[in-house]
Amino acid sequence: xxxxxxxxxxxxxxxxxxxxxxxxxxxxxxxxxxxxxxxxxxxxxxxxxxxxxxxxxxxxxxxxxxxxxxxxxxxxxxxxxxxxxxxxxxxxxxxxxxxxxxxxxxxxxxxxxxxxxxxxxxxxxxxxxxxxxxxxxxxxxxxxxxxxxxxxxxxxxxxxxxxxxxxxxxxxxxxxxxxxxxxxxxxxxxxxxxxxxxxxxxxxxxxxxxxxxxxxxxxxxxxxxxxxxxxx
Amino acid sequence: xxxxxxxxxxxxxxxxxxxxxxxxxxxxxxxxxxxxxxxxxxxxxxxxxxxxxxxxxxxxxxxxxxxxxxxxxxxxxxxxxxxxxxxxxxxxxxxxxxxxxxxxxxxxxxxxxxxxxxxxxxxxxxxxxxxxxxxxxxxxxxxxxxxxxxxxxxxxxxxxxxxxxxxxxxxxxxxxxxxxxxxxxxxxxxxxxxxxxxxxxxxxxxxxxxxxxxxxxxxxxxxxxxxxxxxx
DNA sequence: TCAAAATGTGTCTATTCCACACAATTAAAT
DNA sequence: ATTTAATTGTGTGGAATAGACACATTTTGA
Numbered sequence: 001x002x003x004x005x006x007x008x009x010x011x012x013x014x015x016x017x018x019x020x021x022x023x024x025x026x027x028x029x030x031x032x033x034x035x036x037x038x039x040x041x042x043x044x045x046x047x048x049x050x051x052x053x054x055x056x057x058x059x060x061x062x063x064x065x066x067x068x069x070x071x072x073x074x075x076x077x078x079x080x081x082x083x084x085x086x087x088x089x090x091x092x093x094x095x096x097x098x099x100x101x102x103x104x105x106x107x108x109x110x111x112x113x114x115x116x117x118x119x120x121x122x123x124x125x126x127x128x129x130x131x132x133x134x135x136x137x138x139x140x141x142x143x144x145x146x147x148x149x150x151x152x153x154x155x156x157x158x159x160x161x162x163x164x165x166x167x168x169x170x171x172x173x174x175x176x177x178x179x180x181x182x183x184x185x186x187x188x189x190x191x192x193x194x195x196x197x198x199x200x201x202x203x204x205x206x207x208x209x210x211x212x213x214x215x216x217x218x219x220x221x222x223x224x225x226x227x228x229x230x231x232x
Numbered sequence: 233x234x235x236x237x238x239x240x241x242x243x244x245x246x247x248x249x250x251x252x253x254x255x256x257x258x259x260x261x262x263x264x265x266x267x268x269x270x271x272x273x274x275x276x277x278x279x280x281x282x283x284x285x286x287x288x289x290x291x292x293x294x295x296x297x298x299x300x301x302x303x304x305x306x307x308x309x310x311x312x313x314x315x316x317x318x319x320x321x322x323x324x325x326x327x328x329x330x331x332x333x334x335x336x337x338x339x340x341x342x343x344x345x346x347x348x349x350x351x352x353x354x355x356x357x358x359x360x361x362x363x364x365x366x367x368x369x370x371x372x373x374x375x376x377x378x379x380x381x382x383x384x385x386x387x388x389x390x391x392x393x394x395x396x397x398x399x400x401x402x403x404x405x406x407x408x409x410x411x412x413x414x415x416x417x418x419x420x421x422x423x424x425x426x427x428x429x430x431x432x433x434x435x436x437x438x439x440x441x442x443x444x445x446x447x448x449x450x451x452x453x454x455x456x457x458x459x460x461x462x463x464x
Numbered sequence: 465t466c467a468a469a470a471t472g473t474g475t476c477t478a479t480t481c482c483a484c485a486c487a488a489t490t491a492a493a494t
Numbered sequence: 495a496t497t498t499a500a501t502t503g504t505g506t507g508g509a510a511t512a513g514a515c516a517c518a519t520t521t522t523g524a
Contacts, residue, residue: 008280009244049240054313
């Protein structure tokens with residue numbers, strides 16, 4: 001029952017752009033390849049899609065292989081389909097964008113894959129079109145972190161406002177006014193005071209908050225001000 | 233030189249979600265299939281990717297086939313890769329989002345493909361996962377039309393503010409205050425007065441504007457107000 | 465007990481949002 | 495010619511928000 005006999009079939013892979021945040025800098029989880037092809041060079045974590053595997057399932061399998069985590073925040077970034085993007089054989093790659101808490105993964109699995117957390121500012125050149133994928137992912141992160149709760153996926157469940165501010169400053173590579181940032185964030189009503197404080201701080205202990213995810217979903221379009229009565 | 237001997241190769245297709253605007257309603261260009269499989273049912277325009285064809289080039293070829301147009305606004309929407317999305321054989325489809333001026337296409341080519349402009353509100357059920365593609369495309373349109381110049385792709389080069397307002401009202405399915413809309417649009421500085429007026433109107437002739445595309449690019453992030461000093 | 469570092473909250477001004485009103489233009493009807 | 499109906503362009507004022515900036519509080523260590 002092959003209705004499409006004369007068409008070309010090609011390899012389909014997925015590659016994952018994995019962001020983390022160490023409290024100071026935005027980092028990428030990259031592989032120093034100790035296998036062919038392109039052995040010795042840096043690349044994103046990736047793999048081929050299996051015969052009976054959905055696309056998203058393939059991405060989650062690859063992320064689980066590398067990090068040991070199964071509840072990672074993943075979004076599809078898009079398909080990369082240039083004819084010669086892989087010199088060995090035509091391969092269409094669907095890139096996935098993942099955000100993880102950098103302190104919360106299987107270090108042993110990461111070592112086994114020869115993977116390393118590399119600061120975005122020190123990113124080496126990557127194989128194939130992986131540099132393009134990273135550029136697009138960063139753009140996507142900057143574009144969406146201001147509008148949607150995705151930035152919070154890079155932080156622990158509970159966090160302080162100064163930590164959140166440092167994350168935003170890292171994502172957008174710019175300094176923010178502490179007082180205006182705090183007021184603006186709190187005025188959204190999206191943060192819930194957990195009642196505890198950040199005891200690991202050397203000076204004044206900051207209040208720890210968590211995200212009101214349900215409320216964030218309801219406010220999905222609140223940013224957009226062409227339509228009256230939609231905000232806040 | 234086949235380095236990936238044991239991997240599955242699958243069919244790759246592209247499907248196009250084509251929006252148009254007739255001055256009143258948002259419409260989709262859909263195919264009533266007069267070919268197998270799923271003959272007689274409605275679907276998006278699509279086709280298989282050729283052996284030596286880039287992904288975006290495949291989408292543009294398919295769009296050109298249907299409309300005769302070659303300078304269409306096209307964006308990749310994403311890959312759809314569920315195992316059983318095509319019951320005949322596994323096919324990964326990359327969906328493309330296209331906006332065209334509804335009065336500006338090759339009517340003969342459209343007829344030859346048995347394609348029809350259907351109002352979004354009367355959209356029939358489509359084959360495979362094409363309904364999901366349309367839903368995602370509409371969400372994408374609503375999400376982006378407020379932030380980027382893509383809405384203008386649905387209008388003629390020159391347009392009036394009331395026409396633009398009707399477009400926004402159709403996209404978001406809501407009524408807008410004429411005076412606030414006009415002031416807000418003009419305050420962006422993105423519209424250029426062409427000097428002429430809409431002579432086909434029955435009453436007062438509205439001023440015709442065109443979009444300052446270069447300025448829009450510079451203001452790409454102007455919508456976003458978490459970072460100070462970025463707006464306007 | 466004081467200094468240093470970090471956090472929480474407040475104030476003022478300029479700008480923007482938005483509900484709402486009025487004047488001007490055009491063609492058709494009288 | 496005048497009126498009428500439909501449509502377009504512009505204005506106003508109060509409420510909310512953005513953004514520059516100041517001060518008080520908490521905590522540790524000298």
